[in-house]
Amino acid sequence: MDRKKILAIVGPTGIGKTSLSIRLAKLFDGEIISCDSMQVYKQMNIGTAKVTEREKEGIPHYLLDEQEYDEPYNVMIFQTKCRDAIQTIQNKNKLPILCGGTGLYLKAALYDYEFEEEQEDTEYTAYLHSLSNEQLVELLKQKDEKALEKIHPNNRKRVIRALQIAHSGKNKTQREEEQCHEPLYDIFFLGLDIDRDILHERINKRVDLMFKEGLVKEVEELFSDPQTWGYTSFQGIGYKEFKEYFEHTRTLEEVKDKIKVHSRQYAKRQYTWFKNQMKVHWFDREDEGQIVKSVKEWLYE
Structure with a gap:
C-alpha cells in the first residue's frame, strides 16, 4: 500500500460520513481528520453532531475540540493544522482519512491552495x-x-x-x-449519496435527537449573552437559529423547524459544491460492500 495516499469521505450533512470513516479506518489501518468547520470548537458537541469517545471505537481523531468557542477560526488555520495532521499520520505509516462536509476546508488542505496575507482596511x-x-x-x-x-x-x-x-x-x-489548484496527494474522494427523501428524513430525525440530547441547554450555556452572537462559532447551523428564541420572537418548536430547513438547504449546497469542485467517486450510502471493494482496489492498485 502506498501510504502517501489519502482517503477523503465527503457528502451532505446527516448522511453517515462519520460512522463510515470509523469502519474504513478499522479495515485499512487509518486515522481520521475531521474536516468540519464547527467541530473544531470545544463545548459545542450536540449541535455539531460531534463524534463521541464511544463512537470513535479507539480510532485516533484529529482537529476536534481544537479551539475555544469564543475564538475565531478560519480556513487558513485549518489548512496548516490539517497538513500537519496528515504528516503525523503518514509518519506512523497509517492511512489519513479526511471526513467532513466543509468543502473549502478540504480543498484548501489537499490542493496547492494559497492564501495571501493582507492588511484589512x-x-x-x-x-x-x-x-x-x-x-x-x-x-x-x-x-x-x-x-x-x-x-x-x-x-x-x-x-x-x-x-x-x-x-x-x-x-x-x-x-x-x-491558482491552478492541483492536488498535493494521491486522493480518493469517496462521495456518499442517498435518495433525497431518505436524506431529508435522516436530517429531520437527527435534529429531533439533538433536542432530546440537550441542544437547548448547550446553546443556552454558551450563547445566551447577546455579546456572544457575533462569535464565528455562533454562525453555524444549529446555533444561529436560537438568536430569535433568546430575543423571545421565536418558539423552540420554530427553532427546531428552522434548523431542519437550514440543514436540508445546506445538504443541497454541499452536493452542488462537491460535484463542481472535485472529482468525486459517488456511492450509494447503503452499499458499503461496494465502497469497501473500491477503496481496497484504489489502495492496492
Missing part, C-alpha cells in the same frame, strides 16, 4: 457592514460579478469577504483563476 470594512444585503450584492456586481455565481446573495459574510478582496486590488475571481 477597517474603514472600508465598517462601510460594508453599514450596507444592507441588497446594497452589498449590487456593489459586488460592480466589483466582481462572477463571484456572485459561487456565493448565495443572502450569505452576507461571504459577500463582504469578496468585496474586501476586490478592494485589495485583485478580485476573488482573478485570484482563483491564477
Whole structure:
C-alpha cells in the first residue's frame, strides 16, 4: 500500500460520513481528520453532531475540540493544522482519512491552495457592514460579478469577504483563476449519496435527537449573552437559529423547524459544491460492500 495516499469521505450533512470513516479506518489501518468547520470548537458537541469517545471505537481523531468557542477560526488555520495532521499520520505509516462536509476546508488542505496575507482596511470594512444585503450584492456586481455565481446573495459574510478582496486590488475571481489548484496527494474522494427523501428524513430525525440530547441547554450555556452572537462559532447551523428564541420572537418548536430547513438547504449546497469542485467517486450510502471493494482496489492498485 502506498501510504502517501489519502482517503477523503465527503457528502451532505446527516448522511453517515462519520460512522463510515470509523469502519474504513478499522479495515485499512487509518486515522481520521475531521474536516468540519464547527467541530473544531470545544463545548459545542450536540449541535455539531460531534463524534463521541464511544463512537470513535479507539480510532485516533484529529482537529476536534481544537479551539475555544469564543475564538475565531478560519480556513487558513485549518489548512496548516490539517497538513500537519496528515504528516503525523503518514509518519506512523497509517492511512489519513479526511471526513467532513466543509468543502473549502478540504480543498484548501489537499490542493496547492494559497492564501495571501493582507492588511484589512477597517474603514472600508465598517462601510460594508453599514450596507444592507441588497446594497452589498449590487456593489459586488460592480466589483466582481462572477463571484456572485459561487456565493448565495443572502450569505452576507461571504459577500463582504469578496468585496474586501476586490478592494485589495485583485478580485476573488482573478485570484482563483491564477491558482491552478492541483492536488498535493494521491486522493480518493469517496462521495456518499442517498435518495433525497431518505436524506431529508435522516436530517429531520437527527435534529429531533439533538433536542432530546440537550441542544437547548448547550446553546443556552454558551450563547445566551447577546455579546456572544457575533462569535464565528455562533454562525453555524444549529446555533444561529436560537438568536430569535433568546430575543423571545421565536418558539423552540420554530427553532427546531428552522434548523431542519437550514440543514436540508445546506445538504443541497454541499452536493452542488462537491460535484463542481472535485472529482468525486459517488456511492450509494447503503452499499458499503461496494465502497469497501473500491477503496481496497484504489489502495492496492
